[in-house]
Amino acid sequence: MSSQLTFSELASLMKSCAGLTVDPKDLEKRPDCAFAEYNLDSLGLLGIVSELEKRYGKPIPAGPETCKTPGEFVEAINASLMAGA
Template identity: 40%
Template structure:
């Protein structure tokens, strides 16, 4: 989760009232101040950093950082096989 938070900070910043160091796994990206474009940028950053594909339509399956992390880890596991 720490690497995902690092990417979140880098790609879209953080609203003043949001504490990314808190337990945000189940908090919707919108509540964290991330609009759909910011989440797409997050997906693009993950693609570049880890070399795993994240189709734009998959972003809808990642409404929270926890779900995004689950999706990313599943993609990484498939890439290792």
């Protein structure tokens, strides 16, 4: 596990936390595509944030669960992780 969230890790989390199979390359190629197009809702994002808090052993401030795109989400999570580094 790296110190920053990648699109590949996000795809894996979407599968394990929300049951959605997404090609990580698609997330990376289309970071501005709405989560709604992947059928990921705010509850799914909350589950992903919760899992990330467990993995990194620290709370993630509120905000990432309201992101609308994979690019926004990855950026918000990584900013949060860097702030706590």
